[in-house]
Amino acid sequence: MNNKTSSNILIVGVGGQGVLLASEILSDVAMRAGFDVKKSEVHGMSQRGGVVSSHVKYGPKVFSPIIPYGQADILISFEQAEALRALDWVKKGGLVATSRTRLVPPIATGGQFTYPDDPVTEIRKKIKNVVALDADKIALELGNIRLVNTLLLGAISSGLQFDNAAWEQSLKARVKAKFVDLNLKAFARGQNAAAEAVAS
Amino acid sequence: MKRLLSGNEAVARGAYEAGIKLAAAYPGTPSTEILETLAEEYRSVYSEWSPNEKVAFEVGIGSSLGGARTLVAMKHVGLNVAADPFMTFAYTGVRGGFVLVSADDPEMHSSQNEQDNRYYARFAQIPFLDPSDSQEAKDFVRRGCEISELFDTPVMLHMTTRISHSKSLVEENDPVTPPELPFAHEMEKFVMIPANARKRHVVVTERMEKLRKFAEETDLNVLEENGSDVGIITGGISYQYAKESMPNADYLKLGLGFPLPLEKIRRFVESHKTTIVVEELEPFYEEAINAAGLKVEGKEYFSRLGELSPYLVSKGLYEAGLAEQAKGADFEAESLFPRPPILCPGCPHRGAFMALKKLKVPVTGDIGCYTLAVLPPLHVMDSCICMGASIGNAIGLEKVDKSHKGVVAVIGDSTFLHSGITGLLDAVYNKSNVTVMILDNRVTAMTGGQQHPATGFTLMGEPTRQVDFVELCKALGVEEDHIRQVDPYDYQGTIDAVKEQMEKAGPSVLITTRACVLMPKRIIDRAYKVDLDLCNGCSACFRIGCPAILPSKEMTRRNRPKAVIDPTLCTGCTLCAQVCQPEAIIPVEEPSTVAK
Numbered sequence: 001m002n003n004k005t006s007s008n009i010l011i012v013g014v015g016g017q018g019v020l021l022a023s024e025i026l027s028d029v030a031m032r033a034g035f036d037v038k039k040s041e042v043h044g045m046s047q048r049g050g051v052v053s054s055h056v057k058y059g060p061k062v063f064s065p066i067i068p069y070g071q072a073d074i075l076i077s078f079e080q081a082e083a084l085r086a087l088d089w090v091k092k093g094g095l096v097a098t099s100r101t102r103l104v105p106p107i108a109t110g111g112q113f114t115y116p117d118d119p120v121t122e123i124r125k126k127i128k129n130v131v132a133l134d135a136d137k138i139a140l141e142l143g144n145i146r147l148v149n150t151l152l153l154g155a156i157s158s159g160l161q162f163d164n165a166a167w168e169q170s171l172k173a174r175v176k177a178k179f180v181d182l183n184l185k186a187f188a189r190g191q192n193a194a195a196e197a198v199a200s
Numbered sequence: 201m202k203r204l205l206s207g208n209e210a211v212a213r214g215a216y217e218a219g220i221k222l223a224a225a226y227p228g229t230p231s232t233e234i235l236e237t238l239a240e241e242y243r244s245v246y247s248e249w250s251p252n253e254k255v256a257f258e259v260g261i262g263s264s265l266g267g268a269r270t271l272v273a274m275k276h277v278g279l280n281v282a283a284d285p286f287m288t289f290a291y292t293g294v295r296g297g298f299v300l301v302s303a304d305d306p307e308m309h310s311s312q313n314e315q316d317n318r319y320y321a322r323f324a325q326i327p328f329l330d331p332s333d334s335q336e337a338k339d340f341v342r343r344g345c346e347i348s349e350l351f352d353t354p355v356m357l358h359m360t361t362r363i364s365h366s367k368s369l370v371e372e373n374d375p376v377t378p379p380e381l382p383f384a385h386e387m388e389k390f391v392m393i394p395a396n397a398r399k400r401h402v403v404v405t406e407r408m409e410k411l412r413k414f415a416e417e418t419d420l421n422v423l424e425e426n427g428s429d430v431g432i433i434t435g436g437i438s439y440q441y442a443k444e445s446m447p448n449a450d451y452l453k454l455g456l457g458f459p460l461p462l463e464k465i466r467r468f469v470e471s472h473k474t475t476i477v478v479e480e481l482e483p484f485y486e487e488a489i490n491a492a493g494l495k496v497e498g499k500e501y502f503s504r505l506g507e508l509s510p511y512l513v514s515k516g517l518y519e520a521g522l523a524e525q526a527k528g529a530d531f532e533a534e535s536l537f538p539r540p541p542i543l544c545p546g547c548p549h550r551g552a553f554m555a556l557k558k559l560k561v562p563v564t565g566d567i568g569c570y571t572l573a574v575l576p577p578l579h580v581m582d583s584c585i586c587m588g589a590s591i592g593n594a595i596g597l598e599k600v601d602k603s604h605k606g607v608v609a610v611i612g613d614s615t616f617l618h619s620g621i622t623g624l625l626d627a628v629y630n631k632s633n634v635t636v637m638i639l640d641n642r643v644t645a646m647t648g649g650q651q652h653p654a655t656g657f658t659l660m661g662e663p664t665r666q667v668d669f670v671e672l673c674k675a676l677g678v679e680e681d682h683i684r685q686v687d688p689y690d691y692q693g694t695i696d697a698v699k700e701q702m703e704k705a706g707p708s709v710l711i712t713t714r715a716c717v718l719m720p721k722r723i724i725d726r727a728y729k730v731d732l733d734l735c736n737g738c739s740a741c742f743r744i745g746c747p748a749i750l751p752s753k754e755m756t757r758r759n760r761p762k763a764v765i766d767p768t769l770c771t772g773c774t775l776c777a778q779v780c781q782p783e784a785i786i787p788v789e790e791p792s793t794v795a796k
Contacts, residue, residue, distance in 0.1 A: 014539065038333075051539050065367075065437075103747075106749070107539070
């Protein structure tokens, strides 16, 4: 368990992936623990396939809602190349959890730009602490693509000081009642995947 | 317990707490969620989407005239549309308190310019408030109403994207009951014939004097003394960035940004070795302070372009010799492929622009999702200026440019109703040969799926009458046989329809008939797939710019990637199949019957 009293978490993905739920749950956990919380994202292009990011900051007192470059303790990414793109936001010794989802935009099909062959390997060259999961696949197996949010939160949960009871409380507050059990399952799967990644 | 609210949600809460009775707006990023939250959570406030910001503002004036506390909200450029009533309402003043929310978009996250609307407040000689987080965004609505009533003036609440779309903790209060002020005939105050307006202009200048005194005393302007010899004058989100960089400097935080408390500022400047102004975009405060004969620094260290950030402010303070270090680092050049926003899989606009690309005609554009067609690979559009401009642009271009047979204006349904109607009226009146394509996807899509006068529902969810675009165009004087509808999922049919409409003398209208695939509900048909044995790697399907079509790992003999379709993204619009010469794109359930 990490006892830090403040943390910066950057969440990235591609418009349409629904990355905002993860930041809502995360902010809720921090708020219930008594921290000052700020979170920032830009709407407008959120469903149009562009890059989407959400910044979550908590601590005794938070001023700016945006994380400065190089100051993220944790990076959560819904898409592997987006994790690579956002990598320089992460502090030395930071934690990265990324889905292995591969979304190649039309612009990278024309020859001028190419999608990297193996973004996760590139990421591991720079950051030690990396959890990469087939999040979309696991979420669909569990029954709903939106579960990627809780899977990834489970995967980074060891990097934050909140216990499972606190996460459970926030999940219940932020997710429709009929989806709570599925989300708890997804959260546990994420935690296990992270534990396995550390062990290996 | 406190709630974590976005600035926009906080403004809605603030409207409820202030006892606001009516709110009107036209959707526009970053302001949209204010009215959406009101309609969803605070049903006691009457709220409406008006056809455009000018009408919203005028509805608001009527409500204030009726004695009700009133809020109107718009994005920065929306105030350009509403500038006419705004400038004169500053003369008449109010009955019920009136708050105008201007949500500016520094960095142009979703806008065509980044104009600094603080100048509008000075232009109209009305006060503006500058919240720096959600708590203030909420509280300043009620404070705005009180100032509005006390000084008989509309008040601007100056939001920016970072305030509107950041969430922070908010302490909520119970709603207040505002003073009762039933409608009364006040002709000298509200009927702005020249004789009355001349008198009101005098009132405006007297009001400014009173507001200047108020600015010196109000607790909206907060002095934070930490015993530093560095003084920072700031407001809005810039305050948070500066605090993060130099928490122990002295601050004069301006909650009331106009008129400025120049005496208070004079004392602040005189009692500090160095005073620096931190503000986003234009040197609005800095110039006013310098004009008062006080020496402050500012824009020498902070860009006038785009958003500030914790790093940019920290860097500026460091370069000014005030901070010990610049916290953070510059962004490194992007080495990865870019990922610009694009039209969604199944977007009905795609077919329209594929046809226009094929025909190589001049296309004047407008504001909406379809503006994304300007980006490669579609790469179609020759202008995009402001809401409704496509039609006027097309008329002017067509009058002078004889190298083409005609010009096509493309405009969405909501944008057409916002300010395209008068453009089409001009095309009829002045006998223009333009073709107006109304891309009717039956929703205000770009801002997230809002209702409008042709959707059949109001903001508060009541069924209502629906505009019939064909009848509307006829009523404007377009000849009946010059109006056509077309299914934009029919590629060749759309090409033929555009050609046919362009050949007609006088203005013609072509209306596309497919609804948005995302809103109000997701439309998914049978997905398509690529038969890799048939795919010859010609890349025709890549060139329609659909996010569901990806290069596969399998290459042709000439080493070109064959295509593959992501079945979870494909909506089955069939447009890619229609441009596939070898007919390799087929529905998923059907086995390929083509002999190998």
